Amino acid sequence: MSLFAQLASLTVQAGNGAHHSDAQHAAQHAAQHAAQQAVNWSEHLPALQIALPLLAAPLCVLLRRARLAWGLAMLVSAGALAISLTLLGRVLALGEGGAISYHLGGWQPPWGIEYRIDALNAFVLVIVTGISTVVMAATPRSLESELPRERHYLYYAAYLLCMTGLAGITITGDAFNIFVFLEISSLSAYALISMGRTRRAVTSAYQYLVMGTIGGTFLLLGIGLLYMVTGTLNIADLSERLALVGANRTVLVALACIVAGVSIKLALFPLHVWLPNAYTYAPAVVTAFLAATATKVAYYVLVRFVFSVFGTPLAFDELHLDALLLPLAILAMFGASLVAIYQADVKRMLAWSSVAQIGYMVLGLALANESGLTGGLVHLFNHALMKSGLFLVMACFALRLGSTRLEDLAGVGHRMPLTFGAFVLGGLSLIGVPMTAGFVSKWYLVRGALEAGMWPLAAAILLSSLLAVAYIWRVVEVAWFREPATGDLRRAPLSILVPAWILLLGTLYFGLHTSFTVGTASAAARLLLGGTP
Amino acid sequence: MSTCPILGPFLSEGPGPALFLAILWPLAGALLVGLASRLPNLRDTLSFLTALSLFAFVVTIILPAGRGSGDVSHDILEVLPGLTLRLRLEPLGLLFALVASGLWIITSLYAVGYMRGHGEKHQTRFAICFALAIAGALGVAFAGNVFTLFVFYEAITISTYPLVTHAGTEQARRSGRLYLGILMGTSVAFLLLALAWTWHLAGTTEFTPGGILAGKASPAVLTALLALYAFGTGKAALMPFHRWLPAAMVAPTPVSALLHAVAVVKAGVFTVVKVIVYIFGLDLMHEIGGDQWLAWVAAFTMLSAACVALSKDNLKARLAYSTISQLAYIVFGAALATDHAVLGSALHIAMHAFGKITLFFCAGAILVATHKSKVSELAGLGRRMPFTFGAFTLGAFSIIGLPPLGGSWSKWYLALGTMDVGDAGDAGGSGRPLMLGVLLLSSLLAVGYLMPVIVTAFFGQAEEDKQHSGHGSHGNQSEGGLREAPLLCVLPPVVSALGCLALFYYADELVTILKGALLP
């Protein structure tokens, strides 16, 4: 069950033709011995998704040279993206409700660890690896100004570990495995954050560590209680047995522990205090990476537990989770947006905006209908794109201006027009202007609220997006109308600017061509609401 | 259907794709203008040629298509399942497109004269954003469903923001904040909600003759929905969401002229008219009582804005409040929801456009020639600038509604509309004399705020003249001598004023086109 066991079984059993789609199950078994000789790598993609970055991380440490380590990390990241895209393609080809089940080391699911990939986590995997790749491309140039070059290789190792953890949480079908990968990603994330330029980075990382560990331990506790009730850790198995057990006090406490634990990692409103500091003082690229992936994966975990493990009848009809999450989501949407308006540092403002956007996603979850959940999941994707794009823009500003404070951005609209243009584009998407990705997710959330018969909620969603207008436009006004400081300013380096534009043009593209995002998200939503995975 | 290569289908698929091409046209123009930014003469020629060719395109390709009987539509893209960016030609939109593209020609000429005469900076950005706003206006005109309309509506808001804040001063920044705050605020908070709600209730947002909402929800819900549409369309400047329009007057005059008298504000009232006619349907309006309360809200806006206009000394501010008042006529007519009233309000879109753009052109010409912007400073200028003030007089008479100028027709039909509202809806049949009274009172107020300008300009005595009278004439600034603005600033108002005159005689053409929309 442990990571080490996984690794060992992975390497030993690589030849054991261990890929089983449900239908092929029996035939595979028979052919297992025959196939022993030829290793069919394409069947082991789910394991490679995790093993590749995990093995590359120590390799980065051995390489020691910044450029080499970066090259390796870039390569592995891109490889992971290719794998996850392939997996998504395969899952979608299986049709509605299809899933790939991979048995680690060839052990059968309820006993062994299963990697189970359906429309939902294939989608999340693409986001994690995709964002990771794009941000990695921007990393070396931005990191130069924040970390001594001779320590870069450590950064890349931690980065790859973090990606491993996030991808692992997403891909696994085993509840305890989620905890293990969560801790891998968290520990490396703490290390990444502490590499920031100021001493505040370390205190922020410490604060995050304390809260994150409490969150992780609560999750562990919840999983333990579930195991106590059902005697299994496999998610598919859990949901079946839990439905038989029904609602009792242990299940309620388990749900409470899991929701509380994940909410800390997710930075849901009253548990968000670590996030603004961590995002503000971390190196710019770390923020771009974590903002788009860490909270998103936590959201995925919440969705997975609430819908796949507990199921809608148990979580909503009997345990009334929506009565807790709806108010918190609304508080996040309004409260965090209001705080964002008064921030003096733009990076911090965007961090607060993230807290607000998490509110939208949780709102979609709490609505628990198809449109709402689709909205939440689409927003997961869209927000990942726009926020990491915006934080990369911040990286440009930090590099050229040496600061992301609002007053230092005066006149930057004229001095760095391309960078500023990217900011405006991302901002519009954040507001939810039509033809941008942000509009698509808001549209589904509003529809979800109306379908649930809660029109004041629909109005609240839209009103709160007006607050986004306020905090984005505050920046635009300063950057556009204030007299710039004197002195020459070079345009931002292309190696950061191009990734930023790729992400932000992505928000434009996915605002127009929504068949991929909405199609996958609504398929996932139907899957989740339809009961067991 | 869902995707469309840019040019391929335009040649083969009939007139439908031409609608899309008409929207892309100004965008292409904007691109060319941007490329020519270093050569001001080429840039301004390109800008003018784009406007000219666009109008020619609309007249030669789209107008005949609109007269034909077939359904002219084009799907650009299916953004979300069932939510398509769709263009569809119908008479109201055709009229709006003709007006917007036609007046753009004169405005682009005027803009050259004004911007150079006034020595404005960032002229390329100005021209680009202008073209983008026109593309947005055409998109609104041709929108085939509320979603498409909303998309282009927001596009207009964003593309006009740099125009409003063009000066880059503290005042411009504050006005820009108000502008964006109100327009985007109302549209996101109300209009988008109305859009989603409509979708939720009817399962579609297509503009359909006779409306799509009848019987879909209780009168209370539909009333709320109507309120969301009416107030969510901030560009229609219905009180209390009108403050952005006076604020936008900080923009250079060509912007105030074309955008804040024609394209932007008309996009707003056009939205309201279109929603009432094609989403609610006239019958439903009577059923839910929208013909009462919305008409009164409009009537209130009409009168109170006119009163504010009386008190403004700044000419552009006075014109802005006059615009608010006149826009309310259009909402008023649509809200009454009778054939005559809707016809009147649709006509008023065109009539007011010509009248008000003339007035703004004149205000800009005065500013360029004399750097004066207050009504009280205009004394005697009428004799110095006879062409400018001649045009101003014609425009003002058209706004007031005096024959033989275009504005008289729209007011005539609106008045008719108030009288037959009882026949269509209530049991009575006496019409609504009180509403007719409001219309007349508002016209009187228009006389009150426009005539003083003319009277002061022609018959007042200028300060300089008073000084000169003792000393006799000297220099080239002799008494009674002409001191007009540059030709490019004077010609446009004269042309548009003549347009007001022409519209009186050719109104019949428009009425025929529009009747097709109202009597399906």
Add this chain to the structure above:
Amino acid sequence: MIEPGLYNYWLCVILMMTGLYVVMAKGNLVKKVIGLNLFQVSVIMLYVTMGKVEGGTAPIVVEGAPDTIYSNPLPHVLMLTAIVVGVATTALALSFVVRIHEDYGTIEEGDIAAMEEGR
């Protein structure tokens, strides 16, 4: 009220609350780490308790004794991983504390906050 079989669970809860209290109430960064450890240990104890089967022995298969009752080994195995995670977390936390001490010259939360305020 307290059944003998639930004794361990009560202990877990007490330990957990103590840990949480220390994390929240103490300003000293090292003490916070200690509290965090207590908190984690309580969960580890919970798991281990869970695995206990009445009358069970260590789960080693002995030839010729087919009816032997074994304790559940799985929770123990899981906790091996959790302990590793705990150790790693503690190490990282302490290394942060060392660096904070280098930068600020103190490990009292209040002092650090005051220094940042006063800047």
